[in-house]
Amino acid sequence: xxxxxxxxxxxxxxxxxxxxxxxxxxxxxxxxxxxxxxxxxxxxxxxxxxxxxxxxxxxxxxxxxxxxxxxxxxxxxxxxxxxxxxxxxxxxxxxxxxxxxxxxxxxxxxxxxxxxxxxxxxxxxxxxxxxxxxxxxxxxxxxxxxxxxxxxxxxxxxxxxxxxxxxxxxxxxxxxxxxxxxxxxxxxxxxxxxxxxxxxxxxxxxxxxxxxxxxxxxxxxxxxxxxxxxxxxxxxxxxxxxxxxxxxxxxxxxxxxxxxxxxxxxxxxxxxxxxxxxxxxxxxxxxxxxxxxxxxxxxxxxxxxxxxxxxxxxxxxxxxxxxxxxxxxxxxxxxxxxxxxxxxxxxxxxxxxxxxxxxxxxxxxxxxxxxxxxxxxxxxxxxxxxxxxxxxxxxxxxxxxxxxxxxxxxxxxxxxxxxxxxxxxxxxxxxxxxxxxxxxxxxxxxxxxxxxxxxxxxxxxxxxxxxxxxxxxxxxxxxxx
Amino acid sequence: xxxxxxxxxxxxxxxxxxxxxxxxxxxxxxxxxxxxxxxxxxxxxxxxxxxxxxxxxxxxxxxxxxxxxxxxxxxxxxxxxxxxxxxxxxxxxxxxxxxxxxxxxxxxxxxxxxxxxxxxxxxxxxxxxxxxxxxxxxxxxxxxxxxxxxxxxxxxxxxxxxxxxxxxxxxxxxxxxxxxxxxxxxxxxxxxxxxxxxxxxxxxxxxxxxxxxxxxxxxxxxxxxxxxxxxxxxxxxxxxxxxxxxxxxx
Numbered sequence: 058x059x060x061x062x063x064x065x066x067x068x069x070x071x072x073x074x075x076x077x078x079x080x081x082x083x084x085x086x087x088x089x090x091x092x093x094x095x096x097x098x099x100x101x102x103x104x105x106x107x108x109x110x111x112x113x114x115x116x117x118x119x120x121x122x123x124x125x126x127x128x129x130x131x132x133x134x135x136x137x138x139x140x141x142x143x144x145x146x147x148x149x150x151x152x153x154x155x156x157x158x159x160x161x162x163x164x165x166x167x168x169x170x171x172x173x174x175x176x177x178x179x180x181x182x183x184x185x186x187x188x189x190x191x192x193x194x195x196x197x198x199x200x201x202x203x204x205x206x207x208x209x210x211x212x213x214x215x216x217x218x219x220x221x222x223x224x225x226x227x228x229x230x231x232x233x234x235x236x237x238x239x240x241x242x243x244x245x246x247x248x249x250x251x252x253x254x255x256x257x258x259x260x261x262x263x264x265x266x267x268x269x270x271x272x273x274x275x276x277x278x279x280x281x282x283x284x285x286x287x288x289x290x291x292x293x294x295x296x297x298x299x300x301x302x303x304x305x306x307x308x309x310x311x312x313x314x315x316x317x318x319x320x321x322x323x324x325x326x327x328x329x330x331x332x333x334x335x336x337x338x339x340x341x342x343x344x345x346x347x348x349x350x351x352x353x354x355x356x357x358x359x360x361x362x363x364x365x366x367x368x369x370x371x372x373x374x375x376x377x378x379x380x381x382x383x384x385x386x387x388x389x390x391x392x393x394x395x396x397x398x399x400x401x402x403x404x405x406x407x408x409x410x411x412x413x414x415x416x417x418x419x420x421x422x423x424x425x426x427x428x429x430x431x432x433x434x435x436x437x438x439x440x441x442x443x444x445x446x447x448x449x450x451x452x453x454x455x456x457x458x459x460x461x462x463x464x465x466x467x468x469x470x471x472x473x474x475x476x477x478x479x480x481x482x483x484x485x486x487x488x489x490x491x492x493x494x495x496x497x498x499x500x501x502x503x504x505x506x507x508x509x510x511x512x513x514x515x516x517x518x519x520x521x522x523x524x525x526x527x528x529x530x531x532x533x534x535x536x537x538x
Numbered sequence: 539x540x541x542x543x544x545x546x547x548x549x550x551x552x553x554x555x556x557x558x559x560x561x562x563x564x565x566x567x568x569x570x571x572x573x574x575x576x577x578x579x580x581x582x583x584x585x586x587x588x589x590x591x592x593x594x595x596x597x598x599x600x601x602x603x604x605x606x607x608x609x610x611x612x613x614x615x616x617x618x619x620x621x622x623x624x625x626x627x628x629x630x631x632x633x634x635x636x637x638x639x640x641x642x643x644x645x646x647x648x649x650x651x652x653x654x655x656x657x658x659x660x661x662x663x664x665x666x667x668x669x670x671x672x673x674x675x676x677x678x679x680x681x682x683x684x685x686x687x688x689x690x691x692x693x694x695x696x697x698x699x700x701x702x703x704x705x706x707x708x709x710x711x712x713x714x715x716x717x718x719x720x721x722x723x724x725x726x727x728x729x730x731x732x733x734x735x736x737x738x739x740x741x742x743x744x745x746x747x748x749x750x751x752x753x754x755x756x757x758x759x760x761x762x763x764x765x766x767x768x769x770x771x772x773x774x775x776x777x778x779x780x781x782x783x784x785x786x787x788x
Contacts, residue, residue: 484626485589485590486626487626487627487628489586489588489589489610490622490625490626490628491611491628491640492587492609492610492611492614493586493610493611493614493619493620493622494614494636494640494643494696494700495611495614495615495640495641495643495644495647495700496611496639496640496643497609497611497643498611500639500643504628504631504635504636504639505628505631507630507631508628508629508630508631508679509629509630510630511630512630
């Protein structure tokens with residue numbers, strides 16, 4: 058039976074986060090370990106041009122000499138990088154022309170993945186580039202986008218079909234040698250998404266990518282590159298789920314955003330990687346480098362809702378290079394049980410009259426540790442730079458921790474920098490008050506947490522906000538009482 | 539309606555209530571007065587089911603049903619409402635959203651669907667007009683930055699919205715100026731009917747000029763030491779609590 062687009066979407070029903078399933082699809086997996094040969098093999102496997110192979114090798118050589126950072130406020134057993142397999146692709150190689158050609162088991166996985174897609178179906182018009190264990194298997198709405206000259210495809214495809222764009226921009230915001238994980242990603246990235254919005258075009262729909270780790274022991278190294286040409290606008294959504302697994306899974310993605318003059322990029326993430334079980338076993342290590350570059354009058358907004366991962370190490374940042382450019386960071390980070398998160402942002406003010414806003418909401422429960430780490434840097438030539446930062450922490454119970462590490466470096470006297478921070482605790486009195494009005498404890502916590510997070514939830518595209526609210530509730534289930 | 543028998547309760551092993559007996563029938567207004575630390579607020583919390591209080595002995599029942607095993611929200615669903623002496627703040631949650639959640643959770647417990655939005659709006663309009671509440675007030679975060687008077691008025695607004703069987707007003711008059719007091723009391727009086735009951739906990743006689751009780755009880759050291767009609771409140775005002783204390787000792 059042939060599925061239509063609509064029917065498939067209808068099938069993708071909302072489920073709670075119980076994605077502890079594992080899809081048994083034939084995969085082609087490389088032997089464990091990393092060497093120049095493996096890097097070359099990955100590149101060859103993907104039929105990449107020589108410059109790409111060389112670029113990967115450069116990254117590998119730099120990475121070999123680097124050490125894992127130990128400044129984040131997290132503790133974990135360092136992964137053995139020679140015990141990871143660096144490439145895994147679903148075996149059915151050809152790209153499908155229509156969804157009824159897709160492996161039924163894969164469709165079933167999509168069904169279980171439902172959470173995000175279901176929300177989208179209500180607001181049809183979301184193009185989804187699904188990254189299933191490293192290789193894109195389905196891309197939709199491509200035609201509509203193509204009519205506007207928008208390119209939205211996997212990065213592998215972009216390397217083949219738009220090499221000039223990729224070659225010009227890849228690594229321009231996050232260089233290979235930027236940090237340990239970025240270098241690793243540059244050497245071995247398997248796939249990811251690519252997006253180009255031409256001059257003056259306003260992308261008519263929200264672009265989405267869904268990531269999912271699916272092969273036991275496979276690190277996932279996604280690479281995303283979004284280029285908004287002069288005067289264009291795009292809103293990009295990214296959401297993730299992952300199956301539960303006993304051993305830790307490494308996720309080291311790199312996202313680069315480039316907003317040319319007068320362009321605007323809105324990048325929203327709902328991150329829901331497997332956080333480990335109640336004893337703190339398993340869970341994804343999420344070491345991500347996300348950075349955007351703003352040219353003149355450009356604007357980049359990062360909005361993130363982080364509820365998953367055993368360890369999160371993530372600082373979506375903005376380089377405000379052009380005059381009058383604007384950077385924004387809105388974040389909700391939830392940690393429960395034994396989760397550890399060290400997350401925040403960097404706002405680098407280089408141009409004149411640049412403005413940045415940071416709103417960070419950390420929610421800690423269980424025995425988790427939640428750190429905000431943010432840098433606001435004003436360069437000597439950045440006249441009239443302005444920043445406003447607000448970091449609020451909400452604690453549940455007595456065994457969790459919230460930490461704030463703000464760094465401010467201002468080298469220009471005209472800079473105006475404001476920082477506000479609060480820490481509060483969900484009090485028994487608040488819960489009793491809600492109980493007394495007929496609201497049970499679980500619902501009361503959801504209400505209080507949603508209220509606390511409201512300023513950030515409001516920044517998300519609507520369908521994402523609904524999902525994010527649900528996620529917050531699920532993540533904190535059973536955390537009090 | 540409310541029947542309290544030989545109620546003993548403690549907090550952190552400290553005995554606070556030492557044998558309370560009280561019967562409140564539908565249609566009645568009872569006032570509980572007493573000096574600071576006599577156990578007035580504890581009694582209110584225990585009836586509402588606050589967990590930190592341990593019921594050592596005795597029973598509380600509502601319409602013949604023992605409340606002992608019921609969680610606070612279940613007691614609320616049965617129709618118990620407590621107007622708090624110190625209402626808490628819930629940032630980011632508007633008064634409207636909070637009320638919507640409370641009403642729908644209670645409806646859910648009774649097996650009803652959510653209240654339709656237009657009906658909810660009508661109810662909000664009606665009750666906020668009754669209590670002379672500015673509409674803007676309803677979109678503000680619950681109790682955040684509210685003045686003492688606004689907090690109390692908001693409590694009574696919630697009372698009006700939820701229409702409970704038994705309303706306990708814990709020191710509702712504190713923090714209210716005379717105009718606000720009149721508005722709040724008027725609101726409460728409008729809500730009085732033959733099917734519900736009100737327990738007013740207060741330190742001063744002032745509120746009782748507006749909400750006229752059928753019975754007045756004096757609580758001292760965890761016990762009701764004196765009960766009478768509304769004139770007892772006046773007598774107390776005149777003679778002070780020392781009078782009761784002396785009588786209690788004798």
